[in-house]
């Protein structure tokens with residue numbers, strides 16, 4: 001290449017027209033090269049396996065799916081295949097790849113091994129410029145491992161949530177701490193999450209405090225939903241965490257029965273998680289009681305509507321802790337700790353230990369608490385201002401498009 005340039009240079013220097021022809025040709029080669037690149041934009045894979053991942057990823061999926069310089073491939077991991085299909089459908093989203101439902105294994109490690117291999121095959125085939133995972137699920141962790149196996153850049157949405165105990169909640173706490181080891185881009189939802197990542201010596205330059213995309217989804221939903229009339233006669237309950245399987249599910253049921261005895265006008269609306277470790281106990285204990293509506297998992301829209309109308313929520317959910325303060329409904333969390341301390345600071349969220357008397361007392365107290373103003377979704381909101389997606393898209397663009405055209 002160099003020797004051929006040396007050979008032709010004296011000739012070109014003596015012939016200005018030839019020089020112009022060569023320059024024009026090199027410009028056209030460069031532009032077709034750019035066009036070629038523009039024709040194959042960087043590919044991003046997003047993988048989701050559970051309902052909350054879909055709810056929190058939907059705004060990002062929609063933005064990336066319509067991006068003119070990035071291409072998105074959305075994968076349903078098969079963790080909760082049907083729930084993912086249904087939840088994305090609420091947002092008019094369809095997955096590009098749907099992996100088969102994960103077989104029932106006896107232990108979590110086997111499910112992880114299975115999913116890691118499946119996701120590794122997807123990444124090997126697509127060779128994306130980036131994989132995005134959300135939260136602390138089996139899917140997010142298996143995706144992180146598959147990204148590591150295939151040297152794919154990993155971005156973690158909702159990074160840095162921590163309790164102070166690695167085994168509680170299990171396996172979520174362990175998953176999210178491990179994902180931080182594999183990610184090179186950490187989208188932190190809050191100042192406390194950023195502090196947690198820094199305390200683990202995650203490189204400050206790789207942390208982007210953007211807010212929680214779940215608040216983006218909630219803001220969009222509330223903007224189009226008619227305001228719920230608060231009925232004050234319904235307690236909305238959900239239960240699914242591992243620590244509330246079996247015995248603890250029974251304790252919560254005892255507390256709910258005692259609550260309907262103490263307040264006979266109350267109705268309990270209970271969308272039941274499909275996991276038989278919780279659903280079996282709940283059905284056995286509550287099915288015969290007329291005050292209880294045991295229903296299938298609700299759509300996001302219906303659930304938020306009911307949560308906004310309820311007199312009280314009792315739930316061990318993470319996402320509901322982020323939603324309740326904005327809906328102005330008190331939330332009791334039957335857990336020993338939380339990775340979302342900001343909710344407690346608002347006064348709308350309270351932890352309560354797995355003891356039926358403690359749950360009953362806390363419920364009665366909240367049912368007669370003086371009214372407070374819901375927390376507005378604005379720049380001071382505890383979990384973000386509802387614009388996390390914009391910030392994430394900006395960082396992704398900066399990372400992938402600068403790289404592609406560098």
Ligand code: UDP
Nearest residue numbers: 052055271297298299300303317318319320
């Ligand atoms: N949710 C829903 N339908 C239901 C119960 C909850 O759409 O029947 C929503 C809720 O609004 C929140 C999310 O699901 O956005 C919470 O999911 P989950 O409690 O399953 O998981 P976690 O947040 O604890 O990871």
